Amino acid sequence: MSNMNVGKMNDLTRFLIFAVAILTMPIWMDPFGGNYPDLLQKFAIYGIFAIGFNILFGLTGYLSFGHAAFLGVGSYAAIWSFKLFTMNVIPALFFSVLFAGVLAFIIGQLSLRRTGIYFSILTLAFAQMFYSLAYSVLTPITNGETGLQLAHSDPRMIDSLFFEAGAGLPSTTLFGLKMSGYSGFYFCAVLLIVGFFVSMRIFRSPFGLMLKGIKSNQNRMMYTGLNTKPYMLTAFVISGMYAGLAGSLLAITDPIAGAERMQWTASGEVVLMTILGGVGTLAGPVIGAGLIKYFENIFSAFNDTVLAEIFSFLPEAMVDYAVTIAGLFVGSGWHLTLGLLFVVVVIFLPGGIVEGAGKLVKLVSKREKSTGGSVTQQDQPGE
Amino acid sequence: MNDLVLHLDNIQKNFGGLKALSDVNLQVEEGTTHAIIGPNGAGKSTLLNVCIGRLKPDAGHVTFDGQELTGRKPHEIAQMGVARVFQTPEIFPEMSLLENVMLPAFSKRDGAFNMNAHKLLSRQSEIRAEAEHILEDVGLQEQITQEAGSLSRGDKRRLELGMCLILRPRLLLLDEPTAGMSRHDTNRTIDLLKKIKSRGMTKVIIEHDMHVVFSLADKVSVLARGQIIAGGTPEEVREDPKVKEAYLGGAH
Numbered sequence: 001m002s003n004m005n006v007g008k009m010n011d012l013t014r015f016l017i018f019a020v021a022i023l024t025m026p027i028w029m030d031p032f033g034g035n036y037p038d039l040l041q042k043f044a045i046y047g048i049f050a051i052g053f054n055i056l057f058g059l060t061g062y063l064s065f066g067h068a069a070f071l072g073v074g075s076y077a078a079i080w081s082f083k084l085f086t087m088n089v090i091p092a093l094f095f096s097v098l099f100a101g102v103l104a105f106i107i108g109q110l111s112l113r114r115t116g117i118y119f120s121i122l123t124l125a126f127a128q129m130f131y132s133l134a135y136s137v138l139t140p141i142t143n144g145e146t147g148l149q150l151a152h153s154d155p156r157m158i159d160s161l162f163f164e165a166g167a168g169l170p171s172t173t174l175f176g177l178k179m180s181g182y183s184g185f186y187f188c189a190v191l192l193i194v195g196f197f198v199s200m201r202i203f204r205s206p207f208g209l210m211l212k213g214i215k216s217n218q219n220r221m222m223y224t225g226l227n228t229k230p231y232m233l234t235a236f237v238i239s240g241m242y243a244g245l246a247g248s249l250l251a252i253t254d255p256i257a258g259a260e261r262m263q264w265t266a267s268g269e270v271v272l273m274t275i276l277g278g279v280g281t282l283a284g285p286v287i288g289a290g291l292i293k294y295f296e297n298i299f300s301a302f303n304d305t306v307l308a309e310i311f312s313f314l315p316e317a318m319v320d321y322a323v324t325i326a327g328l329f330v331g332s333g334w335h336l337t338l339g340l341l342f343v344v345v346v347i348f349l350p351g352g353i354v355e356g357a358g359k360l361v362k363l364v365s366k367r368e369k370s371t372g373g374s375v376t377q378q379d380q381p382g383e
Numbered sequence: 384m385n386d387l388v389l390h391l392d393n394i395q396k397n398f399g400g401l402k403a404l405s406d407v408n409l410q411v412e413e414g415t416t417h418a419i420i421g422p423n424g425a426g427k428s429t430l431l432n433v434c435i436g437r438l439k440p441d442a443g444h445v446t447f448d449g450q451e452l453t454g455r456k457p458h459e460i461a462q463m464g465v466a467r468v469f470q471t472p473e474i475f476p477e478m479s480l481l482e483n484v485m486l487p488a489f490s491k492r493d494g495a496f497n498m499n500a501h502k503l504l505s506r507q508s509e510i511r512a513e514a515e516h517i518l519e520d521v522g523l524q525e526q527i528t529q530e531a532g533s534l535s536r537g538d539k540r541r542l543e544l545g546m547c548l549i550l551r552p553r554l555l556l557l558d559e560p561t562a563g564m565s566r567h568d569t570n571r572t573i574d575l576l577k578k579i580k581s582r583g584m585t586k587v588i589i590e591h592d593m594h595v596v597f598s599l600a601d602k603v604s605v606l607a608r609g610q611i612i613a614g615g616t617p618e619e620v621r622e623d624p625k626v627k628e629a630y631l632g633g634a635h
Binding site: 201202204205206207208209210212213215216217219220221222223224225226227228230231234 | 435456457458459461462466467473474475476477478482485486487489490491493494495496497498499500501502503504505507546550
């Protein structure tokens with residue numbers, strides 16, 4: 001019994017640490033040059049996307065290459081909610097999650113007929129199909145290449161009952177609180193924390209145990225009397241709904257939705273985030289998401305002047321060389337750094353950054369223990 | 384005669400041109416331990432695969448407790464009360480022993496699918512107690528938090544047996560439960576299976592080891608080249624000349 005209490009305590013502590021870390025991001029991201037609302041919002045939003053993806057990939061081992069479809073549908077649904085009904089974000093969130101969930105149910109139903117690589121290919125095919133649809137055939141709904149945007153002439157049926165339309169485009173609000181800047185970030189952050197909590201509960205539930213069972217041994221599951229299909233489908237729909245929520249928040253913080261959000265590269269990105277941070281760990285996907293978004297936004301902004309400043313401690317003749325070499329890895333070359341980081345993680349830390357950190361902690365504590373152990377050994381007579 | 388728990392009626396199974404099972408009839412009575420013996424390649428494992436729905440017979444019927452099993456999905460058959468221990472243990476290697484046994488306990492309590500994501504595993508004290516009890520029965524109570532993949536082969540078999548026992552099946556199918564075990568481990572497993580026998584569970588057991596067969600079985604059927612060539616009590620079968628021929632003229 002005491003064991004169980006310790007387990008529960010650990011989870012509570014884990015959750016609190018996570019919540020505090022997320023909410024204080026504007027403070028501790030400052031020295032890293034990451035303290036601006038646009039980027040902080042992206043950290044939180046892609047964190048949600050990756051947490052949801054991890055419920056499917058981390059627990060069941062089914063690798064979906066089409067989760068961007070749900071992200072995109074979430075964004076479109078949110079913008080349409082702004083256009084048709086109200087600039088309030090609550091209905092937008094509701095519609096996004098609903099539509100993403102329905103789409104996930106349909107795609108899941110079809111893709112889960114296969115396992116392994118065939119499942120991945122099916123999800124990829126479906127997502128690319130939706131990308132093409134959004135790009136061309138469904139132009140009346142998605143506004144094709146240009147992307148779906150707000151317009152002054154939108155009906156906004158609910159809003160128009162209460163206020164006169166202003167001169168400019170209205171902004172998204174939470175009952176009057178504008179969802180841009182830091183308030184937008186805190187809104188996303190709270191949803192990320194809720195998303196983390198829900199994911200933690202799923203990991204710790206009998207349902208989560210079943211999903212782990214599917215990853216571990218499907219045969220044993222079947223011959224134990226468990227029907228794996230509905231478990232898989234539920235996990236798929238839940239992770240699709242997380243993606244829809246993330247897509248909604250992208251539209252809430254910046255009310256435009258383009259088809260490129262559904263492209264396969266976006267699906268691939270969330271796979272990278274999850275693997276980089278640690279598949280099947282609770283916080284790993286958020287760390288992976290943060291890292292990739294940081295690289296994309298901060299690292300890519302480094303230019304030769306910044307590099308020259310960093311290397312100014314070197315003799316003058318060497319600065320140029322150093323800048324040229326390092327220049328390959330920053331600026332538009334940030335993908336190169338990310339790629340190298342990914343290779344290093346996959347080869348040396350197959351459990352991702354979180355497992356790497358765990359190994360480090362174990363190593364340190366072992367070293368401490370072994371030094372402690374040698375003291376007691378000295379106390380005992382030799383053999 | 385007792386009630387029939389399992390009844391195989393003219394089962395046929397071909398793999399290409401090979402007749403793996405031809406016209407197999409088998410009747411297993413309630414509460415008995417029925418051993419199926421035979422040389423390698425006789426079709427013993429195929430027979431079990433047909434019973435649990437892994438393979439569909441080309442002809443014939445399998446009935447369990449008077450209900451048709453042929454054509455049902457494996458998880459449905461398992462929910463009806465048929466459990467199987469495999470020749471290579473089918474366990475969850477990445478999970479702890481406790482989780483390995485708790486998972487089937489949920490299947491027994493909540494059925495083939497249950498959306499219990501709102502409950503916490505750590506609050507399921509009844510299931511946990513039941514799982515600990517079963518682990519004690521199979522002699523693995525010392526290491527419940529250990530990862531199952533790190534167990535020895537014999538311990539993996541015992542764990543798998545525990546995973547089946549917690550389902551409280553009416554019919555337990557065992558595919559060579561002592562293969563590769565030391566004499567000591569084999570005797571422990573025999574004792575364990577005898578203990579289950581006193582609980583009134585029906586068992587079908589495939590075994591090479593005659594020591595195991597004669598210590599456990601009430602009835603023996605001999606399978607050779609896909610056909611049942613003899614059947615009866617262990618003593619009757621031992622004296623049957625056809626059995627001697629099958630073993631001596633077969634794989635040996």
